[in-house]
Amino acid sequence: MPLHNAKFSAFGSHAPAKIVNNYDLEKIVETSDEWIRTRTGMFERHYCTPEEAASDIATIAATNAIEASRVKYKDIDLIITGTVTGDHPFPSTACIIQKKLGLKSIPAFDISAGCTGFVYALDMAKNYVENGTAQNVLVVGVDILTKITNWTDRNTCVLFGDGAGATVVSRAKRSDVSRIIDSLIYADGSQSELLFQAAGGSRMPASHETVDQNLHTVYMEGNRIFKNAIRSMFASTDELLKRNKLEAADVDWVIPHQANLRIIEGLADKLRVPMSKVIVNIEKFGNTSSATIPLALDEAIRSKKVRRGDIILLTSFGAGLTWGSILARY
Ligand code: UT7
Numbered sequence: 001m002p003l004h005n006a007k008f009s010a011f012g013s014h015a016p017a018k019i020v021n022n023y024d025l026e027k028i029v030e031t032s033d034e035w036i037r038t039r040t041g042m043f044e045r046h047y048c049t050p051e052e053a054a055s056d057i058a059t060i061a062a063t064n065a066i067e068a069s070r071v072k073y074k075d076i077d078l079i080i081t082g083t084v085t086g087d088h089p090f091p092s093t094a095c096i097i098q099k100k101l102g103l104k105s106i107p108a109f110d111i112s113a114g115c116t117g118f119v120y121a122l123d124m125a126k127n128y129v130e131n132g133t134a135q136n137v138l139v140v141g142v143d144i145l146t147k148i149t150n151w152t153d154r155n156t157c158v159l160f161g162d163g164a165g166a167t168v169v170s171r172a173k174r175s176d177v178s179r180i181i182d183s184l185i186y187a188d189g190s191q192s193e194l195l196f197q198a199a200g201g202s203r204m205p206a207s208h209e210t211v212d213q214n215l216h217t218v219y220m221e222g223n224r225i226f227k228n229a230i231r232s233m234f235a236s237t238d239e240l241l242k243r244n245k246l247e248a249a250d251v252d253w254v255i256p257h258q259a260n261l262r263i264i265e266g267l268a269d270k271l272r273v274p275m276s277k278v279i280v281n282i283e284k285f286g287n288t289s290s291a292t293i294p295l296a297l298d299e300a301i302r303s304k305k306v307r308r309g310d311i312i313l314l315t316s317f318g319a320g321l322t323w324g325s326i327l328a329r330y
Contacts, residue, residue, distance in 0.1 A: 002130030007178035008330060009071050009136070009168040012064025013298035014057050015046035015285060016162055029154040036158050041261020045161025045286035047146050053087040054164070055096040058142040061164035061294070062097060069168045071136045073101060076168070078133075079108035080124055081140040082117020082290040084319065085147055086110055089200070097140060114195065114319025115257050116185070117141055117290030118165065122314070122326050123183040125169040140166045143289035148197055150217035159259075160218075161286035165294020177309050178329055182244050184236050185324035191228070194221045195319040225321075229259065230266040232323040233315045237271060240313070240325045248273050253306050257316035258282040258292040267315070279305070289318065306330055 021044045022033035036042055048057065058081065066073060079094045086093035094108035113120040118141030125137035145160035172179050199215035200206055210216060233256060241248060248271045256264050261282055268278050279296045288295060293314050300306040308330055315325040 003132045004130055005172040005176070006126045006129035006169050006180045007172040007176055008180065008328060009170040010065055010069035011165065011167045011294055011298040011301055012061050012066070012068055013163065013165040013291070013295045014060035014064060015295065016048045016052060016057060018047045018049065019044050020047050022158070025158050028151060029157060031154050031158055039262070040159060041280070041282045042159065042286045043283045046163060048144050048162045052144070054083055054085055054093050054142045054144055055087050055100060057144070057162065057164040058093065058097050058140045058166070059100040061142070061166040062101060062138055062140055065166040065168055066138070069170070071168050071170060073103060076103055076136045076138050077106050078125070078128055078137045079103070079106065079140070080121040080137060081110045081142060082113060082121040083110055083142050084112055084114055084117065084197075084289065085144045093142065094140070113290075113322040115259065115287070115289045115292065116316045116318040116320065116322040116324055118293050119314060119316045119324040119326055120185055120322065122169065122180070123185045123324060126180045126183055129169055129171050135171045137169045138166060139169055140164065141290035141294050143291055145218065145287070145289055148217050150214045152214065153217075155222055156218050156220050159287045161288045163285055163288035163291035163295050165291045165298055167294060180326065180328045182240055183324065183326045184240050185322070186232070186236060187320045187322045189320065191321045192319070194224050194321065195219070226260065226263060228321060229263045229317040230270065232321070233257070233267050233317050233325070234270040236323055236325040237313055237315050240327050244327060246311075246327070250311060251277065251313045252310035253277055253279055253300065253312045255279045255293055255297050255300070255312060255314045257318070258285065258296060259287045259317070301330070
């Protein structure tokens, strides 16, 4: 039994100002608005400028989350950031966010779990709060995939956008309705080569050749990922619901990773949840990797769609391969 319950204090998000739509992409690669819309559900995405880095947009999202909560800056005692496009290979982007927020000494680290980064970070934050090690954990999901995009590969370059989302996971009071009920995370490293960035690490350090061959960009076998995505997100949400003796019909809102509208619809169909209970904003943001869930949830909370007391189910899937789900009463 955990010592404490953890809850979501509030959410915040930020997407950069520049917007690129399907017609703009038609000018870059051999593609069409019709193909992108029907195969992915996407229309617009937000892109960072060359000067903007992950910590810049993450700090805005984090500030928005903290300001929306009752938590004081000085009471945040840990920062966990899910990202694969941090400011630098090291130090962690969480440390840079700590500096920008003016938070001294508190531990800060990044988690690399691809698009599942935010869900992985939430799972860890929940554990830190439940065992009493932390009281208020700032959890951030941020990615700037446009900086590692191969602009000659139409299979991937039309999919990605940039964004950041954040939440404060806090110790719940006994009287609180809000609670993170349960979480599950998984990985299957045997399929790591379906989605990865080949160069820039110790396996293949940066060289003129790696740059010439576009090896610092996202490689993805989209088709094989597609099938895995529906299967794994369904498996982890189903397991989570069953072990908490809940039916999918008890869930008020499903907030899935926004990688493809057809994946989202496939998941909803398997869960037997109507699309009216699924939060979708892929049309406006594309796939922002670890930022998709907090961006979608923050928007749904601010528009008063998701309300305090609602049962919410978050689920994601990404490089690793990794996947996982979070069940909570918001
Ligand atoms: O975020 C974490 C993980 N990522 C995902 O979950 C992404 C999962 N995968 C997907 O969303 C889909 O697989 C894609 C959107 C990436 C691709 O859709 P698909 O229905 O699986 O298409 P496909 O890869 O099977 O390609 C079908 C056709 C191909 O043409 P041929 O070989 O049939 O002539 C592609 O060359 O569509 C072509 N195609 C395009 N055509 C126009 C691929 N990309 C494009 C494009 N515009 N941008």
